[in-house]
Amino acid sequence: MDLKGKTALITGSGRGLGKSIALTLARMGANIVLNDIANSDSVDQTAIEFKNSGYNVLVTKGDVRNPDDVETMINKAVEVFGGIDILVNNAGITRDTLMVRMSLEDWNDVLDINLKGAFLCTKAVARVMMKQRSGKIINISSVAGLMGNPGQANYSASKAGLIGLTKTTAKELASRGITCNAVAPGLIKSKMTDVLPDKVKENYLNNIPLGRFGTPEDVANVVGFLASSLSDYITGQVINIDGGLVM
Numbered sequence: 001m002d003l004k005g006k007t008a009l010i011t012g013s014g015r016g017l018g019k020s021i022a023l024t025l026a027r028m029g030a031n032i033v034l035n036d037i038a039n040s041d042s043v044d045q046t047a048i049e050f051k052n053s054g055y056n057v058l059v060t061k062g063d064v065r066n067p068d069d070v071e072t073m074i075n076k077a078v079e080v081f082g083g084i085d086i087l088v089n090n091a092g093i094t095r096d097t098l099m100v101r102m103s104l105e106d107w108n109d110v111l112d113i114n115l116k117g118a119f120l121c122t123k124a125v126a127r128v129m130m131k132q133r134s135g136k137i138i139n140i141s142s143v144a145g146l147m148g149n150p151g152q153a154n155y156s157a158s159k160a161g162l163i164g165l166t167k168t169t170a171k172e173l174a175s176r177g178i179t180c181n182a183v184a185p186g187l188i189k190s191k192m193t194d195v196l197p198d199k200v201k202e203n204y205l206n207n208i209p210l211g212r213f214g215t216p217e218d219v220a221n222v223v224g225f226l227a228s229s230l231s232d233y234i235t236g237q238v239i240n241i242d243g244g245l246v247m
């Protein structure tokens with residue numbers, strides 16, 4: 001699982017799963033391009049931590065929904081590191097509420113960041129990877145995209161959409177040596193899930209055969225494998241990281 005000389009761009013990597021994925025890829029030897037929204041302090045803090053640990057790191061703040069921000073981010077990464085070998089579409093948000101109460105704004109925000117953002121980043125990075133004739137694209141979906149979830153019409157639709165995007169990307173780019181896969185985490189300990197009511201957490205726990213919530217490292221380890229050459233013959237797949245919740 002050696003990524004020396006490779007460059008990985010991870011969206012939404014100031015904190016949470018994205019940060020953990022970035023750390024794993026950095027430990028595997030990759031140059032790291034961190035991204036988060038413009039007013040994110042956490043991404044600056046993460047960059048300092050990475051630099052102090054001796055990792056090669058670049059911060060490119062920007063909104064994945066914005067084509068100009070995405071373009072700038074990709075150009076900057078190529079300018080500094082000479083290419084992009086790994087893209088992890090991780091940036092994502094929730095705006096949970098029952099569908100009958102869901103505003104159009106809540107729907108649009110979630111679809112725009114979780115799905116349109118991944119499309120824009122994939123499209124921009126594909127240009128670079130097609131020239132290189134190699135690349136690994138990894139989309140962070142969710143079990144909510146596989147099984148639906150009350151209160152998450154917007155989120156589950158965005159994560160199911162990511163699976164369709166993964167399979168199409170895999171088919172369109174395979175002949176250029178580029179693979180595209182998705183992971184579908186279950187309930188992972190993070191700021192996003194800390195806010196869930198205890199009853200919801202308890203209900204999940206009762207349905208997880210391995211009897212515990214996941215950790216960001218559980219997700220990062222699988223992303224590390226998908227980013228490495230050990231996964232070269234895998235494309236268009238969705239790997240669940242959920243302790244057996246969905247099977």
Ligand SMILES: NC(=O)c1ccc[n+]([C@@H]2O[C@H](COP(=O)([O-])OP(=O)(O)OC[C@H]3O[C@@H](n4cnc5c(N)ncnc54)[C@H](O)[C@@H]3O)[C@@H](O)[C@H]2O)c1
Pocket residue numbers: 011012013014015016017018035036037040062063064065089090091092093113117140141142143184185186187188189190191192193
């Ligand atoms: N935590 C879980 O249990 C879980 C389960 C399944 C899937 N996921 C997915 O994993 C990913 C990361 O989740 P997390 O739990 O670490 O969440 P998080 O809220 O801790 O981190 C998400 C990061 O994305 C950034 N972000 C938000 N909008 C952005 C934008 N427009 N452009 C760039 N960055 C943006 C945020 O600032 C934040 O740093 C998300 O896609 C989420 O849907 C999480």
